Each structure stands twice: as structure tokens, then as C-alpha cells.
Amino acid sequence: MEDRRTFIKHGLLLCAGAGGLLAVRAESAPKKRPDGQWTMVVDSALCTGCNACMVACKLQHNTEKGKFNTHVVEEEKGTFPHASLGFSPTLCHHCDDAPCVKACPTGASAKDPCGAVTMDWSLCNGCGSCLPTCPHNARFADSRFGNRADKCDLCLDRISQGLQPACVENCASGARTFGRSDGPNEAFAGQVEKIRRHNENDSNGAVLFCKGNTGGTQA
DSSP states (O other), rough: OOOHHHHHHOEEEETTTTTTTTEEEEEOOOOOOOOSOOOEEEEGGGGOOOHHHHHHHHHHHHOOTTTTTTEEEEEEEOOOTTTTTEEEEEOOOOBBHHHHHHHHHSOOOEOOOSSSSEOTTTTTOOOOTTGGTTTTTTOOEGGGGTTTTEETTHHHHHHHOOOOOOHHHHHTTOOEEETTTTTSSSHHHHHHHHHHTTTTGGGOOOOOEEEETOOOOOO
């Protein structure tokens, strides 16, 4: 995420003693933010389970070993000889009323005007209060940097440059689409509105999940 890269770039890491005491000094820097309201649509009916999204995200954000901002869950369906394997991509929902934001005592977790729930590592004290509040298990502590909380930020640095999030750009099957829900692309805005209507009880975030044209949520 942009905040972590800024943190790593400007942070001073000092290790001392057998206990490996870590002292960190973080400097904040102005961050360019994209205009408008942004939404990602994830259609599990199109996911082939190639995991290209996970690899792209990992390379983009350099998350801790074994930790990922997005996952693809495998689901066995049916029984032999009619068994099949389905795939459900999942990531932070970027909730409109995010419980993780409410739980953060320092203001490090916030809802960005563009729709993303973000982390500011210069404010995070590694207390972990936000982690158990996420209903989608989309947060984790990065032990490399004082257990600061990490998560998907919709690749704000990329979309502010006119690029797609890394997972969307590298999804060969088209299972992930991304755009401004308040923008000029009427087809995408219409798709977002349709999914929100079908999934009234599970559509209060910047990431929407569907399965084909059924409107069924996959989270």
C-alpha cells in the first residue's frame, strides 16, 4: 500500500540487543488521492482459480511472507461423478460503516472519500484492536514492522495515476472489474446499481461480490 511504502522509505529501523529491539521513526508525506467514488465488482462465476490476482497483489504491495491482501477460496461442489471445483475471490469489502475504523484508537484506519478503507502506518501503534473486528478476516499484523495492521487499499496509488488495481489488471478471466460508480461509464455504473439492488443486505462497501447474473453474493 502507498502508506507502507512511504513508511518504509522514510522510516529509520534500528535493531539493538539480543532481543532485537526495533525502533521505528516514520515520517508522513502528502499523498495524492483519486477523485470520485470507486467500486470493484468481483464475479465468482468467472474466476478460474489461476491466482494471478494474489501474485500481482503480492508483487505490488510486498506483504509479509504468507500474508495476502486478497485470496481465492476453493470450493468443492457436488459428488462424484458430478463433482466440480468452484472459486471465490475475496478481499476487504471496504465497508461504508467499517467496524475496523471504529475500533482503531489512533485514527490510523480511515474511510477515504474515494471509498477505500486505508491504513496510515505513521499513526498505527500495532495494538491489533482492529483485527478481530473485521467480519471478513481481511486484516493482518505485519510482524516486520511492529505488528502494524495491513490490508488492501484498492491500490490508491495506482488509480490516482489512472491505472487499475493490480489484481484487476492481471485478472485474465474478467472476474474483477473496477471503475467509478459515479463516473461516465454508464454500463459499469448500471452493473454496480444492479448488484446493490439484488444484494441489498451485503452491498455497503466499495467492493461488491456477485455470481454471474444471479445477483447472489459471494464473500
